[in-house]
Amino acid sequence: MTRRTEWAVDAAPVDDSGGPGPSRAGAGPPRGSREFGEGRRSRGRGREAEDELSEPTDPAERARQICLRLLTGTPRTRQQLAEALHKREIPEEVAEEVLSRFEEVGLIDDAAFAGAWVESRHRSRGLARGALARELRTKGVDSEVISAAVEQLDPEQEESTARRLVDRKLASTRGVDPARRMRRLVGMLARKGYGQGLAMRVVRQALEEEGEQEELLDHHLPDD
Secondary structure, three states, X not given: XXXXXXXXXXXXXXXXOOOEOOOOOOOOOOOOOHHHHHHHHHHHHHHHHHHHHHOOOOHHHHHHHHHHHHHOOOOOOHHHHHHHHHHOOOOHXXXXXXXXXXXXXXXXXXXXXXHHHHHHHXXXXXXXXXXXXXXXXXXXXXXXXXXXXXXXOOHHXXXXXXXXXXXXXXXXXXXXXXXHHHHHHHHHHHHOOOOHXXXXXXXXXXXXXXXXXXXXXXXXXXXX
16 A cells, blocks of 8 residues: 555646646556556456355366356357366366266257257358358267258258359359359359259359350369
8 A cells, every 4th residue: 555655646647737736645556557557467366366266176066167157148069068178177077977967957958059050050151061060060069960950951941042142142243254253153152061063053043044154054164
């Protein structure tokens, strides 16, 4: 406290007329000062220390709390939670026990997660089965669960979404060399997980309806 008081007196602000401004005795250092920054870091370290002290020492209880925090508002796969527990140095056998219990009570449900993921990502990003399967694999979802989830996409729905994606891009590709234009549109669909056969068919149809006369519809596209 003595240090703060001495600092406040030495650094008394000056008003526009050149005279000393109101005394800051007893006030904290101004924002932007070194002391202010040190104070904020000190408070941050204090909060971290409090969190560490409040964290239970029992590994199983720690694991439960970690999982509950991660699941709040955001569904996660078993593999994602297992990786989080590993980073927090929860013993593997304890993590397995806690995760299995969470599955038993329905707090972890990879099948439900995968189904919701497929529906959401297809609707918002237009992703097809291939891309959706790749994303779910990165989240540790079992291959059988992935297959069941992506199968919920009706082929007609997938093709309809592909056509909407192409229609949105048509205007921005006008004036481009026809072969390159077709390649770009097919490539866009491929990056979203659509198979080459479906992508070629949808793009050809869109270009034909637009009046684009292509001479390459029955052979492979040339490289850029």
